[in-house]
Amino acid sequence: MSETKICIKCSRQFEISDLEKDIRKKANAPLPDKCHFCRLKTRYNKLPMYGFRKVKCHYCGAEIVTSVPDTEGRPIACNKCYREKFLTEIN
Ligand SMILES: [Zn+2]
Ligand SMILES: [Zn+2]
Numbered sequence: 001m002s003e004t005k006i007c008i009k010c011s012r013q014f015e016i017s018d019l020e021k022d023i024r025k026k027a028n029a030p031l032p033d034k035c036h037f038c039r040l041k042t043r044y045n046k047l048p049m050y051g052f053r054k055v056k057c058h059y060c061g062a063e064i065v066t067s068v069p070d071t072e073g074r075p076i077a078c079n080k081c082y083r084e085k086f087l088t089e090i091n
Helices: 018-026 036-045 079-090
Strands: 003-006 013-016 053-056 063-066
Touching: none
Parallel strands: none
Antiparallel strands: 003 013, 053 063
């Protein structure tokens, strides 16, 4: 049976499905007290600071802002170099 709860943030009713209850039980996580909408919102509020950083273009040294993670060891190119290096190769 799914369970209906009242969101502590916006007082809307929301349902917790059997599947979600099951997953949370197995993960030892408490049932959510906020609706899907409010949960999404809090998640997005944390995003703006996340992932963006200043780097230098590997090819020309121009400073660029990117959200590409640093984990893959790939050289990062600015728009101009990216176009020159990669798009011309494809054509
Ligand atoms: Zn809500
Ligand atoms: Zn460049």
